[in-house]
Amino acid sequence: MSSRRRVVLVAMALLAAAVCAADAWAIERFPPPDFYSGHQLPELDQRPLRLPPWMDRVHVAALATGLALSTWFSLRLRSRTAIRWLAVASLVYFGFYLGGCVCPIGSIQNVTLALADADYTLPVSVVFIFALPVVFALLFGRVFCSGVCPLGAIQDLVLIRPLRVPLWLQSVLGLVPFVYLGAAILMAATDSFFIVCRWDPFVGFFRLDGNLPVMILGGVLLIVSTFVGRPYCRFLCPYGALLGLCSRVAWKHVTITPDECVNCRLCEDACPFGAIRPATTEEDA
Amino acid sequence: MSDDRTANPALTRRGFLGGIARGLLGVGVAGVGVAAAGRVRAKDDLWQIDPFKCIQCGNCRTACVLEDSAVKCVHDFAMCGYCDLCTGFFHPEPNRLETGAENQLCPAGAIIRRFVEEPYFEYHIDELLCTGCGICVKGCTDYGNGSLYLQVRQDRCLNCNQCAIAAQCPSDAFMRVPADRPYVVKHLGRQKEGG
Numbered sequence: 001m002s003s004r005r006r007v008v009l010v011a012m013a014l015l016a017a018a019v020c021a022a023d024a025w026a027i028e029r030f031p032p033p034d035f036y037s038g039h040q041l042p043e044l045d046q047r048p049l050r051l052p053p054w055m056d057r058v059h060v061a062a063l064a065t066g067l068a069l070s071t072w073f074s075l076r077l078r079s080r081t082a083i084r085w086l087a088v089a090s091l092v093y094f095g096f097y098l099g100g101c102v103c104p105i106g107s108i109q110n111v112t113l114a115l116a117d118a119d120y121t122l123p124v125s126v127v128f129i130f131a132l133p134v135v136f137a138l139l140f141g142r143v144f145c146s147g148v149c150p151l152g153a154i155q156d157l158v159l160i161r162p163l164r165v166p167l168w169l170q171s172v173l174g175l176v177p178f179v180y181l182g183a184a185i186l187m188a189a190t191d192s193f194f195i196v197c198r199w200d201p202f203v204g205f206f207r208l209d210g211n212l213p214v215m216i217l218g219g220v221l222l223i224v225s226t227f228v229g230r231p232y233c234r235f236l237c238p239y240g241a242l243l244g245l246c247s248r249v250a251w252k253h254v255t256i257t258p259d260e261c262v263n264c265r266l267c268e269d270a271c272p273f274g275a276i277r278p279a280t281t282e283e284d285a
Numbered sequence: 286m287s288d289d290r291t292a293n294p295a296l297t298r299r300g301f302l303g304g305i306a307r308g309l310l311g312v313g314v315a316g317v318g319v320a321a322a323g324r325v326r327a328k329d330d331l332w333q334i335d336p337f338k339c340i341q342c343g344n345c346r347t348a349c350v351l352e353d354s355a356v357k358c359v360h361d362f363a364m365c366g367y368c369d370l371c372t373g374f375f376h377p378e379p380n381r382l383e384t385g386a387e388n389q390l391c392p393a394g395a396i397i398r399r400f401v402e403e404p405y406f407e408y409h410i411d412e413l414l415c416t417g418c419g420i421c422v423k424g425c426t427d428y429g430n431g432s433l434y435l436q437v438r439q440d441r442c443l444n445c446n447q448c449a450i451a452a453q454c455p456s457d458a459f460m461r462v463p464a465d466r467p468y469v470v471k472h473l474g475r476q477k478e479g480g
């Protein structure tokens with residue numbers, strides 16, 4: 001016993017020097033023994049994945065279904081209640097069950113990195129997760145934001161009494177998402193640092209676990225969400241900025257029904273997100 | 286909706302400009318889509334640690350978004366030397382080669398020392414106790430065969446879009462691996478994919 005130990009210590013001293021000098025990891029310092037009792041070496045314990053690998057296809061299908069339903073609810077049924085229930089379902093599935101990732105917001109960075117870095121490739125699911133909401137926004141407006149995004153849903157659910165944000169302030173703050181989008185693209189392209197994911201304010205709530213600064217940010221945003229409609233979506237979300245651009249030129253839109261509008265202008269006050277502006281004629285615009 | 290507006294030329298002009306903008310944005314988005322589609326791989330991917338790069342800095346214990354890190358120590362028994370003085374298990378200068386806490390390296394007491402046959406013992410990790418601190422890994426890598434190493438446990442990992450530990454790993458040891466090969470089996474050698 002003790003002689004073996006001495007040998008081990010000498011070997012240790014020799015090899016400690018070698019560690020600094022060379023890539024010594026591959027060296028077998030101590031040859032594995034032959035067991036006379038016939039002991040079998042255990043296998044490396046490889047635990048299965050938390051979600052099976054084919055689940056990414058289910059997520060994409062769920063996203064497509066959610067977008068289709070959201071379109072139907074907003075453009076055909078024109079039902080806020082239906083949208084709300086859809087949002088709750090999305091919150092449960094994409095938020096609490098999936099734990100947030102990968103989401104369309106974060107996927108901006110994956111796509112950027114894939115285009116910028118030759119070594120990085122995208123899983124097919126991420127391409128769909130990035131592109132589906134954009135395609136729907138070009139066709140039907142931001143139906144992703146209204147009924148499918150779990151980050152939007154959690155803010156909607158806590159909204160109690162929306163205040164009106166002054167128009168000028170809304171326009172100024174509305175620029176922040178574009179700056180954030182630019183920064184996210186730059187950082188993903190150069191550094192592979194995913195700032196949007198690092199500072200995703202709500203993913204910690206979905207997982208009921210998260211690091212403190214981000215949880216604090218999320219908590220503050222949720223408190224603000226009780227009296228300002230969807231602050232993250234309107235004044236931060238980079239994907240919202242992208243979808244907003246697409247939605248401006250969308251093929252079909254949620255509209256105020258022109259035949260029924262009596263121009264009472266109550267809706268301008270009622271919209272919790274300040275999306276309805278006073279009507280202008282072409283000359284004013 | 287557009288048909289009841291055709292009488293108004295201003296709105297038609299607006300619709301026309303909108304059409305152009307829509308077309309341009311559509312082309313742009315399609316371009317990004319096609320370019321992205323060219324950079325696709327069939328398999329979904331997962332985060333994993335390259336044990337050949339890991340320097341056991343300790344961030345794996347603290348930086349995971351999970352309070353109890355998804356990274357744990359694993360043991361590739363095929364590499365283990367069944368060393369008399371297991372430098373993964375024991376302090377460098379143990380009082381005695383016994384399982385007494387004062388002799389053990391692991392601060393969590395997560396390594397189970399099992400007698401196999403004279404003079405060999407086998408070291409198993411109790412994952413419920415292991416914090417992924419990497420202290421035992423350092424001992425085994427520096428003075429043993431390096432059969433203990435850190436791995437992202439895929440049954441625990443939430444597969445964050447960007448792993449919070451990866452962002453803080455000083456040795457760039459985090460990589461993405463295909464979902465059908467979720468672990469690095471160290472004795473089979475350096476894993477090529479990832480990055």
Ligand code: SF4
Pocket residue numbers: 099100101102103104105106107196197198200203445446447
């Ligand atoms: S961390 Fe947040 S923003 Fe990033 S992919 Fe996950 S859910 Fe989306």
Ligand code: SF4
Pocket residue numbers: 334338339340341342343344345419435450453454455456457458459
């Ligand atoms: S952060 Fe990197 S170097 Fe540090 S223990 Fe984890 S894998 Fe190893």
Ligand code: SF4
Pocket residue numbers: 030364365366367368369370371372373374408424425426428429430431432433
């Ligand atoms: S130091 Fe490493 S190789 Fe040696 S017995 Fe311990 S675990 Fe096995």
Ligand code: SF4
Pocket residue numbers: 357358390391392393394395396410414415416417418419420421422
């Ligand atoms: S020393 Fe650290 S990494 Fe090793 S078993 Fe103990 S807790 Fe886990």
Ligand code: SF4
Pocket residue numbers: 332348349350351354355356437441442443444445447448449450451
């Ligand atoms: S991907 Fe997320 S859960 Fe997994 S190890 Fe990294 S930080 Fe932890």
